[in-house]
Amino acid sequence: MKLRSLPAALLLIGLALAPNAANASPAGSLIPPTADEENNRRGAGTVGLFDLQQTIRRSDRPPSDPVGGFQISLIGAVQMRGSASGQAGIAFSYFKRSTGNVGIEFEGGMTRGPNGQINHGLISFIFQSGGRSSKLAPYLAVGGGIFHANERLRDRVVEALPTFGIEPMEGLETGPLIAFGLGFRFYLSEKVSFRADYREMKAITSGSGSLFNRLFSLRRIGGFLSFQL
Amino acid sequence: MSWNRIGALRLLIVACALLLPACNQTPTEITPLPRAVGEVQAILVDVTSLQPLDPGTDGIYYLWALLERNESQSLGAFNIGASGQMVDTSGAPLGEFRSDQFSLRETLRMLITIESDAEAPSAPSGMQMLSGTFIEGVATLTVPISSAIMSASGSVQIFTPTDGPDTNETSGFWMVDGNGDPSVSLPDTTAALIYETFIDINGSSLGVGRFDRSDQADDLCRFCADDAPAPERPGEDLLVNAPDGLTFPASLAGARITVSLEGRTFDFFPRSQLIVLEGFVPVGVTPRTLLPLINRTDSFPSGTAILF
Numbered sequence: 001m002k003l004r005s006l007p008a009a010l011l012l013i014g015l016a017l018a019p020n021a022a023n024a025s026p027a028g029s030l031i032p033p034t035a036d037e038e039n040n041r042r043g044a045g046t047v048g049l050f051d052l053q054q055t056i057r058r059s060d061r062p063p064s065d066p067v068g069g070f071q072i073s074l075i076g077a078v079q080m081r082g083s084a085s086g087q088a089g090i091a092f093s094y095f096k097r098s099t100g101n102v103g104i105e106f107e108g109g110m111t112r113g114p115n116g117q118i119n120h121g122l123i124s125f126i127f128q129s130g131g132r133s134s135k136l137a138p139y140l141a142v143g144g145g146i147f148h149a150n151e152r153l154r155d156r157v158v159e160a161l162p163t164f165g166i167e168p169m170e171g172l173e174t175g176p177l178i179a180f181g182l183g184f185r186f187y188l189s190e191k192v193s194f195r196a197d198y199r200e201m202k203a204i205t206s207g208s209g210s211l212f213n214r215l216f217s218l219r220r221i222g223g224f225l226s227f228q229l
Numbered sequence: 230m231s232w233n234r235i236g237a238l239r240l241l242i243v244a245c246a247l248l249l250p251a252c253n254q255t256p257t258e259i260t261p262l263p264r265a266v267g268e269v270q271a272i273l274v275d276v277t278s279l280q281p282l283d284p285g286t287d288g289i290y291y292l293w294a295l296l297e298r299n300e301s302q303s304l305g306a307f308n309i310g311a312s313g314q315m316v317d318t319s320g321a322p323l324g325e326f327r328s329d330q331f332s333l334r335e336t337l338r339m340l341i342t343i344e345s346d347a348e349a350p351s352a353p354s355g356m357q358m359l360s361g362t363f364i365e366g367v368a369t370l371t372v373p374i375s376s377a378i379m380s381a382s383g384s385v386q387i388f389t390p391t392d393g394p395d396t397n398e399t400s401g402f403w404m405v406d407g408n409g410d411p412s413v414s415l416p417d418t419t420a421a422l423i424y425e426t427f428i429d430i431n432g433s434s435l436g437v438g439r440f441d442r443s444d445q446a447d448d449l450c451r452f453c454a455d456d457a458p459a460p461e462r463p464g465e466d467l468l469v470n471a472p473d474g475l476t477f478p479a480s481l482a483g484a485r486i487t488v489s490l491e492g493r494t495f496d497f498f499p500r501s502q503l504i505v506l507e508g509f510v511p512v513g514v515t516p517r518t519l520l521p522l523i524n525r526t527d528s529f530p531s532g533t534a535i536l537f
Contacts, residue, residue, distance in 0.1 A: 156367040
C-alpha cells in the first residue's frame with residue numbers, strides 16, 4: 001500500500017472499528033431513555049456523546065470520556081512539497097479531562113521521498129472546540145520539533161553525477177521545526193475518532209542566508225486515527 | 230450561535246491568518262531536506278559534439294524545460310566554447326541552469342533548440358537539436374528522431390534524367406537505383422525535422438531540396454532542365470539557372486553530397502550540423518555510377534541532464 005493512501009485507509013479502518021458510530025450521534029434518538037435504561041447504562045460504566053450532550057454542567061466528566069484523557073493515534077499523510085511523498089507516524093496525546101479542549105501531543109513520523117527519508121518529532125498543543133457537544137470538533141495545533149533528513153540520490157543520478165565532476169554522496173541534515181495547523185476531529189465512537197489534519201511545518205534548514213531564506217515548508221495533509229486509552 | 234461555534238470560527242480565522250503567509254516557502258539553497266522530498270535546485274546539463282555558433286549568422290542555443298500540458302519554459306541561452314564546453318552568451322563556463330519562474334521539479338523533458346532571435350523567445354520555435362525525457366531524475370539527450378537514423382544508408386546515382394539520355398550525365402545525382410527504386414534508406418521524419426540534400430561544389434553549398442521520404446520527390450528541382458521528367462525520388466540535375474560563381478551544366482567531380490536533418494520551419498542557416506549521410510563524387514566518375522553515402526550520425530551531438 002502506498003503511503004499516500006494512508007489517510008483514506010485510516011478513515012476506513014476507523015469506520016470499520018466503529019460499528020456503533022450511529023448510536024453515538026446526537027440525532028440518534030428523539031425519545032429520552034427511561035430511568036431503568038439510564039441506570040443500566042451508567043451501571044455499564046460508559047457514556048456516549050449523546051449522553052454527554054445531556055449533561056448539565058460541561059465539566060462533568062463521565063466514567064468513560066471520549067474527549068479527555070490519553071489517546072494514541074496512527075498517522076497517514078501526504079507531504080505536499082516536493083513529489084507528494086507519503087508520511088506515516090504515531091502520536092500520543094493527552095487532553096485535559098475537565099474540559100477536553102486543550103491537549104498536548106507527541107508525534108513521531110517518517111516521510112519517504114524520492115531522494116531520501118525524513119524523520120521528525122513534534123510536540124504540539126491542540127486547542128479543540130466542541131468535543132463535548134458535537135461529533136465534529138475543529139481544532140488548532142501549534143508546536144515545534146526536530147527533523148532529520150537522510151538524502152539518498154537515485155541510482156541513475158548517482159551514475160550520472162561524475163559526468164559533471166560531482167562526487168555523489170549522501171547528505172544528512174538535522175534541524176528544528178515550527179509547526180502549526182488546523183483540522184477537524186470526527187468521533188466515530190466513544191473510543192475511536194478520526195482527525196483530518198492540515199499541518200504547516202516550517203523546517204529551518206542549514207542553508208546559507210537569513211532565517212527567512214532558510215525556511216522550508218513541509219506542508220502536510222493527513223489523517224489521524226485516534227484511540228482513547 | 231452557540232459558544233462552541235463561535236469558538237470554532239475564531240480558531241479558523243486565527244489559523245487562516247497564520248497559514249496565509251506560509252505558502253510556497255522554499256529556501257534559497259537546497260539542502261538535503263528539500264532534496265530528499267524531491268525539490269530540485271538546478272538542472273545540470275552536459276553536451277558533447279555540439280558545434281559553436283556564430284550568434285550573428287547561426288543563431289544561439291536555447292535550453293527549454295518542457296512541462297505538463299505542453300508548457301515550456303526557457304532556461305536560457307548558451308553557446309559552445311572553443312574546447313567544446315557549454316558557455317553562456319558572454320563566454321563564461323556554464324553547466325547548470327536555474328529558474329525562479331517555475332519549479333524545476335516539474336520538468337518532464339529537456340529540449341535544446343537553435344533560435345535565430347537574440348531575444349528570448351516565449352516558446353521553442355527554432356531547430357530542435359537535442360531532447361530527452363527525465364527518468365529517475367536523469368535525461369539522456371539525443372537528436373529528436375528515430376534511433377533508426379543510426380542505420381541509415383544508401384547511395385546516389387550519377388546521371389541527368391531531365392535533359393534526356395546521354396547528355397551531361399555527370400551533372401546530376403538522384404537517390405534512385407538502376408531499377409527505379411529508392412536507393413536510400415532513412416527513417417521517417419518528425420514534425421520538427423526534415424531531410425535536406427546539399428551539394429558542395431566549387432566552393433559553393435547548394436541546397437537542392439527537402440524531403441520527408443526517400444521514395445518521394447523532394448520539393449525542389451530548380452536547376453533541372455525540363456526536357457524530360459525527373460524521377461519521383463530526391464535528387465537534382467545541375468543544368469540550368471546557375472547561381473553566381475558557378476557554371477552549369479556542372480561537373481560533379483570532387484563535389485560533396487550530404488543529406489542532413491534541418492528544422493522544418495527553421496531555415497536560418499544553410500546546413501545544420503546534423504549530417505546523416507555524406508558522399509564524395511570522385512574525379513572521373515562515370516555516368517550511372519551508384520555512389521555510396523556514408524552514415525555520419527556518429528558525429529551527432531548528445532548529452533545528459535540531471536535534476537539536482
